[in-house]
Structure formats: structure tokens, C-alpha cells
Amino acid sequence: MDTNIFSLPVLLSLLFFSQPIHRSSASDTISIGQSLSGSQTMIAKEGNFELGFFTPGNSGNYYVGIWYKKLPGQTVVWVANRDNPVSNASGAELRLSDDGNLVVLNSFKVPVWSSNSTISTSNASLSSTTLQLLDTGNLVLQDGGGGTLWQSFDHPTHTFLPGMKLSLNTTTGKALLFTSWKSPDDPSAGNYTLGLDPNGSAQIFIWDRGVPRWRSGQWNGHRFIGTVMRSLYIYGFDYETDESQGIAYYTYTPHNASLVRFVMEWDGMERTFMQVQETRQWEIVWGQPINQCEVYGMCGVYGTCSDDGTTTTCSCLRGFEPRSSTEWSDGNWTSGCARKTPLLCQLNSSSNEDGFFTLPGAKLPDHSDWASTIGSESGCQEACSSNCSCRAYAYAASDIGCLLWGHDLIDIYQFEFPQDGYDLHVKLAASDLDAASDKTKSRVIVAVGCALGLLLAIIICFFLWWKYGSRAKVSWKKKRQQENTVLHPSGEVVSEFSSIYGEETQEGKASEPLFTFDCIATATGYFSDSNKLGEGGFGHVYKGTLPGGQEVAVKRLSRSSGQGLEEFKNEVILIAKLQHRNLVKLLGCCIQGEEKILIYEYLPNKSLDAIIFDTSKKELLDWKKRFNIIEGIARGLLYLHRDSRLRIVHRDLKASNILLDENMNPKISDFGMARIFGADENQGNTNRVVGTFGYMSPEYAMEGLFSVRSDVYSFGILVLEILTARRNSSFHRMENAVNIVGYAWQLWNEDRAVELIDPTIRSASMMSQALRCVHIALLCVQDRASDRPDIDAVIRMMGSGSGPLPMPRQPMFVAVGSTDVTETKIANKYESFSTYDVTITMVQGR
Numbered sequence: 001m002d003t004n005i006f007s008l009p010v011l012l013s014l015l016f017f018s019q020p021i022h023r024s025s026a027s028d029t030i031s032i033g034q035s036l037s038g039s040q041t042m043i044a045k046e047g048n049f050e051l052g053f054f055t056p057g058n059s060g061n062y063y064v065g066i067w068y069k070k071l072p073g074q075t076v077v078w079v080a081n082r083d084n085p086v087s088n089a090s091g092a093e094l095r096l097s098d099d100g101n102l103v104v105l106n107s108f109k110v111p112v113w114s115s116n117s118t119i120s121t122s123n124a125s126l127s128s129t130t131l132q133l134l135d136t137g138n139l140v141l142q143d144g145g146g147g148t149l150w151q152s153f154d155h156p157t158h159t160f161l162p163g164m165k166l167s168l169n170t171t172t173g174k175a176l177l178f179t180s181w182k183s184p185d186d187p188s189a190g191n192y193t194l195g196l197d198p199n200g201s202a203q204i205f206i207w208d209r210g211v212p213r214w215r216s217g218q219w220n221g222h223r224f225i226g227t228v229m230r231s232l233y234i235y236g237f238d239y240e241t242d243e244s245q246g247i248a249y250y251t252y253t254p255h256n257a258s259l260v261r262f263v264m265e266w267d268g269m270e271r272t273f274m275q276v277q278e279t280r281q282w283e284i285v286w287g288q289p290i291n292q293c294e295v296y297g298m299c300g301v302y303g304t305c306s307d308d309g310t311t312t313t314c315s316c317l318r319g320f321e322p323r324s325s326t327e328w329s330d331g332n333w334t335s336g337c338a339r340k341t342p343l344l345c346q347l348n349s350s351s352n353e354d355g356f357f358t359l360p361g362a363k364l365p366d367h368s369d370w371a372s373t374i375g376s377e378s379g380c381q382e383a384c385s386s387n388c389s390c391r392a393y394a395y396a397a398s399d400i401g402c403l404l405w406g407h408d409l410i411d412i413y414q415f416e417f418p419q420d421g422y423d424l425h426v427k428l429a430a431s432d433l434d435a436a437s438d439k440t441k442s443r444v445i446v447a448v449g450c451a452l453g454l455l456l457a458i459i460i461c462f463f464l465w466w467k468y469g470s471r472a473k474v475s476w477k478k479k480r481q482q483e484n485t486v487l488h489p490s491g492e493v494v495s496e497f498s499s500i501y502g503e504e505t506q507e508g509k510a511s512e513p514l515f516t517f518d519c520i521a522t523a524t525g526y527f528s529d530s531n532k533l534g535e536g537g538f539g540h541v542y543k544g545t546l547p548g549g550q551e552v553a554v555k556r557l558s559r560s561s562g563q564g565l566e567e568f569k570n571e572v573i574l575i576a577k578l579q580h581r582n583l584v585k586l587l588g589c590c591i592q593g594e595e596k597i598l599i600y601e602y603l604p605n606k607s608l609d610a611i612i613f614d615t616s617k618k619e620l621l622d623w624k625k626r627f628n629i630i631e632g633i634a635r636g637l638l639y640l641h642r643d644s645r646l647r648i649v650h651r652d653l654k655a656s657n658i659l660l661d662e663n664m665n666p667k668i669s670d671f672g673m674a675r676i677f678g679a680d681e682n683q684g685n686t687n688r689v690v691g692t693f694g695y696m697s698p699e700y701a702m703e704g705l706f707s708v709r710s711d712v713y714s715f716g717i718l719v720l721e722i723l724t725a726r727r728n729s730s731f732h733r734m735e736n737a738v739n740i741v742g743y744a745w746q747l748w749n750e751d752r753a754v755e756l757i758d759p760t761i762r763s764a765s766m767m768s769q770a771l772r773c774v775h776i777a778l779l780c781v782q783d784r785a786s787d788r789p790d791i792d793a794v795i796r797m798m799g800s801g802s803g804p805l806p807m808p809r810q811p812m813f814v815a816v817g818s819t820d821v822t823e824t825k826i827a828n829k830y831e832s833f834s835t836y837d838v839t840i841t842m843v844q845g846r
């Protein structure tokens with residue numbers, strides 16, 4: 001309805017006295033004495049937001065709220081009567097009452113909600129009071145003179161919108177709070193609130209019924225230091241204090257046209273949504289807390305937290321021990337840690353012999369004091385060592401200045417990337433420190449070594465870029481116009497990461513190309529069959545020769561990836577940063593339209609399965625080489641599981657994914673494919689099952705549950721295959737065993753494990769080591785994930801002289817009964833499967 005109804009009094013009265021059945025829309029303003037019926041809405045001038053009655057989910061209750069008008073679905077950003085719903089919309093109304101207040105009336109015309117603004121204006125201006133819905137999503141009650149009497153931005157519910165102020169009244173310590181809904185269908189006040197720290201530290205908190213649940217860390221002028229911020233945040237937030245008004249607040253200014261909203265959600269997560277321009281859908285771009293380590297005070301005082309994606313563990317800072325070791329070992333870390341040795345200054349007040357231990361890259365603890373007058377690191381250290389009640393200090397000249405802690409240190413966390421955090425210097429007694437400093441020294445040596453290595457790598461990269469990159473650059477502009485995205489990690493990573501960490505971001509500047517689609521197509525002879533190296537569930541692999549003569553393996557991904565281009569690119573960049581001698585090196589990628597291509601280093605000896613299962617070639621692998629392969633795979637896995645920053649569960653470890661270099665050293669390939677294919681790595685449960693039957697652990701095959709221990713299972717199978725030189729699938733319906741696990745268990749149990757070992761490599765000298773490997777493999781393939789060792793335990797067990805091994809449990813999943821048991825169980829879960837050697841990617845119905 002385009003006509004301005006307020007210029008048509010007749011129509012107006014008609015509208016108010018009849019009850020239209022269909023929802024009709026009014027303009028963006030109503031004035032005193034007017035109202036909006038249950039089926040009418042008000043729309044902001046540009047049509048961004050709409051105000052009216054709505055029913056969340058299938059609650060059957062009616063609330064007055066504001067939602068996005070132009071987007072599909074109804075995303076509510078504000079609710080008036082959240083705690084007092086109206087049960088029948090017909091007859092209910094939102095009225096600008098004669099006293100100038102906004103009220104919600106139920107069908108019996110009883111007020112259920114009021115804006116409660118105290119109107120102290122004269123009769124003249126009262127009559128010109130209006131209610132207007134702005135295009136920012138703000139609902140404003142204005143007096144005739146343009147003054148604001150009341151606005152919804154000052155009374156938010158659960159959504160923070162650009163233009164709002166996340167504020168704190170510094171005189172009263174009263175923060176503007178965002179309160180979660182009770183459930184997705186119930187807007188009434190839930191357990192979680194978000195707001196500024198009433199103590200004035202400028203930190204944002206999430207509270208669970210008043211108890212801190214998450215904390216953003218202090219504001220350093222650019223970002224919140226207790227959290228990893230993407231450029232979205234770096235550009236958007238600003239902190240201001242207005243002493244004359246006694247108010248401090250954050251504002252957020254979006255840096256481009258994408259809509260953004262921050263929501264304190266019913267489940268205790270703060271989620272940030274951004275609207276994707278093309279699809280007009282909301283995408284979650286950030287959420288906190290993302291893991292247990294980010295939960296406030298998870299490890300108590302003086303505890304620090306680590307999370308490998310599956311388990312959270314707390315440990316005490318150096319020089320501290322658990323307050324209650326029984327609680328601690330039971331996984332209740334809340335009581336935290338206590339000093340092993342009292343500080344000298346606590347015994348002798350005139351002494352300042354205590355020293356400091358440095359925790360690098362830390363999320364700084366809560367309750368800091370800012371020493372605004374201190375302008376040097378030594379001054380900051382001096383201030384802390386001269387005051388016995390000071391527990392720690394942190395100093396950064398450029399932003400946080402000198403921070404001192406006079407309280408017990410709580411909520412500490414070491415970031416994965418040290419540059420995300422700050423060095424925390426914790427005061428320790430000299431005796432605790434001596435033990436620490438030796439290690440510090442060796443760490444310095446390692447650090448210097450790493451730095452030199454890095455420098456060398458940069459020089460090499462630069463040289464390569466200089467040599468090859470400049471040629472490709474010429475065609476870059478042209479390609480770009482064709483909407484190609486081509487990237488090469490060694491050049492790209494630098495710019496991509498600098499944009500994430502905010503040194504400099506220029507959209508579009510992005511890539512230093514090395515691999516264009518044309519280049520790859522030419523290198524592989526247009527993906528000719530003669531260059532094909534193999535194929536798997538993720539796509540075909542070709543051999544290619546780059547213009548410089550370098551040989552590469554080119555993986556042309558099948559098109560079923562669940563990921564968008566941007567995500568794909570990001571994953572590749574992250575994965576290309578993983579470097580280990582037992583992982584195949586990812587050199588880069590190429591994206592054009594539907595084509596997604598990964599470029600790997602080329603390994604002449606191809607994959608393990610091509611050799612070990614080939615009767616003529618398997619002799620190339622004597623026991624020493626095979627043991628080296630087993631060990632190398634374990635080390636590669638250890639890196640993926642524990643030591644890399646991404647903590648990757650491979651999920652598809654198998655002989656054909658182990659490549660061998662010219663010296664028969666193993667390199668794991670296809671790692672990170674689960675990430676690239678868009679399956680969530682941080683969850684233990686997935687709808688998308690990626691894997692190969694025969695290598696899949698029972699819990700993963702049957703329930704879609706996976707963890708690092710599922711990889712250990714696959715590793716166990718792989719070890720048995722290497723020892724026997726026979727495919728798991730070749731045991732199918734033979735020798736009374738369903739598969740290699742059942743067969744191995746049977747022989748091992750009958751003390752005939754020697755018969756398992758490939759006859760071509762049997763010899764007296766290697767037997768004890770090989771039998772130990774059988775034993776370890778049986779430990780790895782136990783049915784229950786919790787019974788299996790993790791990969792670093794496996795590596796320890798493989799070392800000689802590591803003592804007796806635990807007894808494996810009999811595998812029930814495979815060992816007994818007929819073949820049919822396993823098959824039907826699996827077949828029920830999946831629509832179909834045919835072979836044991838093809839990777840299966842399938843969405844599981846649940």
C-alpha cells in the first residue's frame with residue numbers, strides 16, 4: 001500500500017475500526033492516539049525493517065517485534081512484550097497512548113507492556129509526539145521538537161545492530177544488557193546476558209545467570225585482546241568514553257554493504273551473522289565461546305587451558321600445582337592452582353628477589369589494573385616486582401601499555417598463534433624460576449633456529465616468485481576479469497594472513513598467481529588419460545609438468561564439495577601451511593568456475609598400495625623400510641592430530657593415500673580433505689561420512705562419530721596390511737574371518753602371529769619388532785575408541801625398550817559370526833556400497 005494513509009482521515013478511521021483480515025502495511029510513522037492492529041505492520045522508509053505482531057515458531061503466542069523486511073524468513077531483532085505475550089492477535093494492538101507512551105494491549109484492551117517513558121512535555125508538544133520506525137531498525141518516540149523520548153536501541157532484547165551503543169553508565173555501573181531468548185520459539189528472557197563489564201574494564205562479558213561465562217578481553221584500540229578477531233571486527237568496532245555524560249560505549253560500523261547482526265543466542269553463544277549478498281542468507285561469521293577453553297575460568301586461578309578439538313585439558317602454570325589433586329584428576333578444574341613455593345617478598349617484605357616467568361601468546365587474565373603512567377617495559381616490571389601484591393604484568397608499548405595484576409590470575413589461555421596474544425610475565429619465587437630458565441634457554445635456541453629457517457624459506461619463496469611468478473602475473477589481470485581466482489600459497493599466505501590479522505587489507509589485492517587453469521591444463525596435457533595417476537572419491541589425479549620442468553601431481557576435485565569458493569580457498573591456504581616430512585606438500589590450487597584443483601608435489605614411487613600389494617614389487621620393501629613406513633605414517637598423523645595448528649582428523653587413511661618418495665619414505669596425502677569438503681572438524685559427530693570401508697572404525701561407520709581415535713583405527717588396519725602385504729578386502733569371505741582384524745586376532749590369540757608376517761620378509765632378526773607391531777595394531781583396532789591408544793602413545797610403544805604393552809580386547813565388531821553381520825549393519829546405514837577401496841562421501845540420514 002503506497003498511499004500515505006495519514007493524509008486520508010476517512011480511510012484511516014476505516015482502517016482502525018474495521019479489522020482487516022490480511023496483513024496490511026502502514027507507513028513508517030504513527031502519531032499520538034493511533035494504533036497498529038494485530039494484523040497491521042509499520043515499515044521503515046527505505047523498507048529495511050518492519051514492525052508488527054509476530055508468532056515465533058509454533059509457540060502460538062503473539063509478540064510485537066521488529067524484523068528485516070527485505071529478507072526471506074522472519075529474522076526478529078527486537079521484541080517489545082517478550083515476557084508478556086498476547087494469546088490472541090485479533091483485537092490486540094500497539095498504541096501510542098494519550099500520555100505519550102507506547103503500549104501493547106491484548107485482545108481485552110489490557111496493557112501488557114509499556115515503554116514507561118516519563119513524558120514531561122507540555123500538552124502542545126505531547127500532541128505532536130510521534131512513533132517512527134527508522135531504517136536502522138530503531139523504533140523512536142519523538143516529541144514535537146525532535147527530541148528523543150524513548151528508543152528501542154536503548155532497550156534492546158538479544159540483538160546488537162550497527163548503530164546501537166553497547167554502553168555502560170560509568171556513574172552507576174549499570175550496563176546495557178542483551179538478554180538471550182529462552183528458546184528459539186520463546187523470546188522471554190533466558191539465562192544469558194551480554195554487556196560491558198560493570199567494573200569499567202571495557203571488556204565485553206557474557207554471563208550465565210550472572211556468572212561470567214565468556215570475556216572478550218580488554219580493548220587495545222584495534223581489537224579485543226582476549227579473542228581472535230577477523231578483519232570484520234578490526235574495522236568495525238570503536239570504543240568511546242564520554243565523561244560529561246558518564247557513559248562508555250562500543251559502536252560498530254559495518255565496512256561494506258553486507259548486513260551484520262550480533263545475537264546473544266538462547267544457547268549461550270554470541271553469534272555474529274552476516275548476510276551473503278548472492279543468496280541473501282545469513283551466514284555465521286563468528287561465535288563465542290567456541291570451545292571449552294574460552295569458557296570463563298575453565299581452569300580456575302593460575303590454570304591454563306588447551307583444547308585439541310576433542311578434549312579440553314587444564315594444566316597449572318609453571319611454579320603452581322593443583323589446589324586439590326583429587327578434584328583436578330577428576331576433571332573438575334574450577335578450584336585452580338596454588339603456588340608451590342611462596343614468594344620471597346611474602347616472607348620478607350623488604351626483599352624483591354622474586355623473578356618472572358613468561359607465558360607467551362596468552363589471553364591475558366581478568367582483573368587487570370592499567371598503570372597509565374608507566375611507559376617502558378622495565379618500568380612495568382619494576383612496578384610489579386616492587387609491590388608484593390602484584391602477581392603478574394604485561395607490557396606492550398603500542399597498545400595496552402603496562403598492565404598489572406593484583407588479584408589471582410584467572411581465565412588464561414594460550415592462543416594457537418602467539419601473535420594473537422601477549423606475553424604474560426608471572427611472578428615466581430627464584431627457586432621455581434631456576435628450573436624454568438634452563439628450559440627457557442633451550443627454547444631460545446630453538447626459536448633462533450626456527451627464525452633462521454623461516455628466513456631461509458622466505459628467501460627461497462621470494463626467489464621462486466621472482467623466477468616464475470612474474471610471468472604468470474601478466475595473464476593475471478585478464479584472468480581476473482573472467483572471474484578466475486588463482487592462488488599460490490607461498491605467495492598468497494602472507495597477504496591472506498595479513499588481512500586476517502589486520503596489518504593491511506585491500507580487498508581484491510589478494511593473490512600472487514602461479515597456477516592458472518590454462519597452465520594446469522597444459523601441464524597435464526589437458527587432463528589426458530595418459531597422465532592419469534589414479535582416482536578416488538574426491539576426484540582424479542594427474543601428473544603434470546610445469547613450464548619450469550617441475551613435476552607435480554594435480555588433483556581435479558569432483559564437484560560434490562559442499563563448500564563455497566571462499567571457504568575452499570581459505571581451507572587450502574590453511575592446509576598448505578601444514579608442513580611435515582611425512583605429509584605430501586600442497587603447492588597450491590586453482591579455482592575456475594566449477595573447477596577446483598589442488599596441486600601437490602609429485603612423488604615418483606606413487607602410492608603404498610601399488611607396491612605392497614603387488615607380488616613382484618613388494619620385495620622392494622624389506623622389513624626395515626616397512627618399519628620406517630609405519631613409523632613415518634605415525635609421525636605424520638601425530639603432526640596432524642596434535643602438533644599442527646589445525647588439528648586435523650584425516651578420516652580417510654588408507655594404503656592408497658600413503659605416497660612414497662624416492663627413498664621409500666611415506667607421505668600422507670589427502671589430509672584435510674574432510675575440511676576442504678566442508679565437513680565440520682570441530683564436532684565429534686557428522687552427517688557427512690567420508691571414508692573407506694574396511695578402514696573405518698565401528699563408531700564412525702555406524703554412528704558417524706569420529707575423533708582422532710578413528711584415525712588410529714585406520715592406522716591399525718594399515719599396519720596389518722603392511723605386515724601381511726595383503727589388502728584388508730582380500731580377507732573377505734576367506735579363512736573364516738571377516739577381515740584382516742578378525743584374522744589377525746585369531747592368529748595372535750592362538751600364538752601363531754608369526755604366520756601373519758609376509759613370508760618374503762620373515763627373518764629371525766626382525767621378528768620381535770614385527771610381532772610388537774602386530775600387538776600395537778591390535779590395540780589400535782579395538783572396538784571402543786576409548787580403549788585405543790592415541791597416536792603419540794603408539795609412537796612411544798614402537799620405540800624399543802618401552803616396556804610391556806597392554807592386552808588388546810577381542811574385536812567383537814568383526815571377529816565372530818558370519819560376514820553378514822557387519823555387512824547388513826553397514827548396509828542399513830548407507831544406501832549402497834560396492835567396493836572396499838573407493839572413498840565414500842555420503843550424507844547420512846539421521
Ligand SMILES: *[C@@H]1O[C@H](CO)[C@@H](O)[C@H](O)[C@H]1NC(C)=O
Pocket residue numbers: 088089090091107
Ligand atoms: C480471538 O478473538 C476473537 C475475537 O475476540 C475470537 O473470535 C476468537 O475466537 C479468538 N480466538 C481464540 C483462539 O481465542
Ligand SMILES: *[C@@H]1O[C@H](CO)[C@@H](O)[C@H](O)[C@H]1NC(C)=O
Pocket residue numbers: 113114115116
Ligand atoms: C513498566 O512499568 C511497569 C510498572 O512499574 C512494570 O511492571 C513494567 O515491567 C515496566 N515495563 C518495562 C518495559 O520496563
Ligand SMILES: *[C@@H]1O[C@H](CO)[C@@H](O)[C@H](O)[C@H]1NC(C)=O
Pocket residue numbers: 121122123
Ligand atoms: C493538559 O490538558 C489537560 C486537559 O486536556 C489539563 O487538565 C492539563 O492541565 C494540561 N496540562 C498542561 C501541562 O497544560
Ligand SMILES: *[C@@H]1O[C@H](CO)[C@@H](O)[C@H](O)[C@H]1NC(C)=O
Pocket residue numbers: 169170171172245246247
Ligand atoms: C547514569 O545514571 C545516572 C543515575 O541513574 C543518571 O542520572 C544518568 O543520566 C545516567 N547516564 C546516562 C548517560 O544514562
Ligand SMILES: *[C@@H]1O[C@H](CO)[C@@H](O)[C@H](O)[C@H]1NC(C)=O
Pocket residue numbers: 197198199367
Ligand atoms: C569487579 O571486580 C572485582 C574485583 O576487582 C571482582 O571481584 C568482581 O567480580 C568484578 N565484577 C564483575 C561483574 O566482573
Ligand SMILES: *[C@@H]1O[C@H](CO)[C@@H](O)[C@H](O)[C@H]1NC(C)=O
Pocket residue numbers: 231232255256257258277
Ligand atoms: C563485506 O565484507 C565481507 C568480509 O570482509 C565479505 O565477506 C562480504 O562479501 C562483503 N560484502 C560486500 C557486499 O562487499
Ligand SMILES: *[C@@H]1O[C@H](CO)[C@@H](O)[C@H](O)[C@H]1NC(C)=O
Pocket residue numbers: 182190191266267
Ligand atoms: C537455564 O537455567 C536453567 C536452570 O537454572 C536450566 O534448567 C536451563 O536448561 C538453562 N537453559 C539453557 C538454555 O541453558
Ligand SMILES: *[C@@H]1O[C@H](CO)[C@@H](O)[C@H](O)[C@H]1NC(C)=O
Pocket residue numbers: 327332333334335
Ligand atoms: C568442583 O569443585 C568445586 C569445589 O572446589 C565444587 O563446588 C563443584 O561442585 C565441583 N564441580 C563438579 C562438577 O563436581
Ligand SMILES: *[C@@H]1O[C@H](CO)[C@@H](O)[C@H](O)[C@H]1NC(C)=O
Pocket residue numbers: 348349350351352
Ligand atoms: C630481608 O631482605 C633484605 C634484603 O634482601 C635483607 O637485607 C634482610 O636481611 C632480609 N631479612 C630477613 C629476616 O631475612
Ligand SMILES: *[C@@H]1O[C@H](CO)[C@@H](O)[C@H](O)[C@H]1NC(C)=O
Pocket residue numbers: 369387388389390404405406407
Ligand atoms: C600494590 O598493588 C596493589 C594491587 O595492584 C595496589 O592496590 C596497591 O596500591 C599497590 N601498592 C603500592 C604501594 O603501589
